Amino acid sequence: MSEAVVKLEQFIAEKTPHLVATANAEMVMLAQEDNELAAILANSHLVVPDGAGVVWAIRHQGNTIVERVAGYDLAQNLLLEASKKGYRVFLFGSQPDIVAKAKTMALARYPGLCIVGTKHGFFTAEDEPAIVQTISAAKPDILLAALGVPRQEKWLAKNLEKLGVPICMGVGGTFDVMAGAVKRAPLWMQRTSLEWLFRLLCQPQRAIRMLALPKFALKVMLRKKD
Numbered sequence: 001m002s003e004a005v006v007k008l009e010q011f012i013a014e015k016t017p018h019l020v021a022t023a024n025a026e027m028v029m030l031a032q033e034d035n036e037l038a039a040i041l042a043n044s045h046l047v048v049p050d051g052a053g054v055v056w057a058i059r060h061q062g063n064t065i066v067e068r069v070a071g072y073d074l075a076q077n078l079l080l081e082a083s084k085k086g087y088r089v090f091l092f093g094s095q096p097d098i099v100a101k102a103k104t105m106a107l108a109r110y111p112g113l114c115i116v117g118t119k120h121g122f123f124t125a126e127d128e129p130a131i132v133q134t135i136s137a138a139k140p141d142i143l144l145a146a147l148g149v150p151r152q153e154k155w156l157a158k159n160l161e162k163l164g165v166p167i168c169m170g171v172g173g174t175f176d177v178m179a180g181a182v183k184r185a186p187l188w189m190q191r192t193s194l195e196w197l198f199r200l201l202c203q204p205q206r207a208i209r210m211l212a213l214p215k216f217a218l219k220v221m222l223r224k225k226d
Contacts, residue, residue: 004048004069005077011045012087012141012166019044019153019160020169022071024051025216027149032219037150040157048074057220072174075144078167082142083110090135090165093121093146094175101179116140121147132162142167146175 011018021027021044031038041047048069049055058066082089091099091106099118107113116138119131135143143165145152152170160168176182 001067001069001073001077004046004074005081007046008074008078008167009081009085015166017160017164018046018167019156020167021047021153022050022069022074022170022172023047023054025053025057026051028054029216029219030150034150037153040150040153043157050074053216057216060220061223071169071171072177075169075171075174078142078144078169079106079110079113083113086112086114087141088114088116088139089142089144090116090138090140091118091144091146091175092131092135093119093144093148093152093171094179095122096120098175098179098181099146101181102175105178105180128159132159136162136164140165142169144169144171144174146171146173148172 008020011020019040021041023041027037027041031041048071049058049066050069050071052068055066055068078087079089081087089106091103093099094102099120103115103118107115117134117140119134123131143156143163145156145168147155147170149170149172152172156163156168156170173182
């Protein structure tokens with residue numbers, strides 16, 4: 001986590017646009033069938049292991065020093081640094097009331113934080129040029145996009161140069177957690193790699209998506225044998 005934050009601050013210092021992805025097992029499996037997403041992940045400036053499955057896979061391949069860098073936690077660390085160092089932040093995505101409440105909670109939690117704009121995630125293709133212009137004109141250092149996978153990654157990659165934001169990062173359901181609409185797993189479940197189980201218990205409709213986890217594990221094990 002500390003290395004990721006340092007890397008992101010380097011991106012801000014460079015003042016050029018960078019794409020950051022937070023990859024979990026579901027995203028990796030989706031990329032097996034979605035060539036566009038696979039190319040985006042391969043060409044992102046930073047991909048962090050968001051998920052116990054990805055960390056396990058990396059360790060299974062022989063890298064034992066890696067640790068999980070959850071997208072939610074990375075976003076919070078980034079907001080903390082922003083409040084201390086004056087980085088400008090734009091929140092983009094989720095429902096109108098959720099992103100508004102996420103902003104309110106972030107300002108309360110991180111005194112001094114500068115949020116230069118918010119925009120919900122309900123828009124059409126015709127709206128995109130205006131949205132890109134709005135974000136670009138606000139001149140944020142950090143753009144957190146909560147549009148869901150793979151929509152957020154594809155949107156950011158497509159508009160990266162036009163946005164001109166040093167850090168463009170997809171954050172999935174981060175705003176929902178920040179706003180209090182979705183609970184995060186207890187710390188003990190996070191530390192024991194059981195956060196996926198907590199999500200499944202809270203949101204049974206995720207069951208189909210969770211089928212990606214055993215498929216992911218099987219592919220990793222077969223790759224090891226190769």
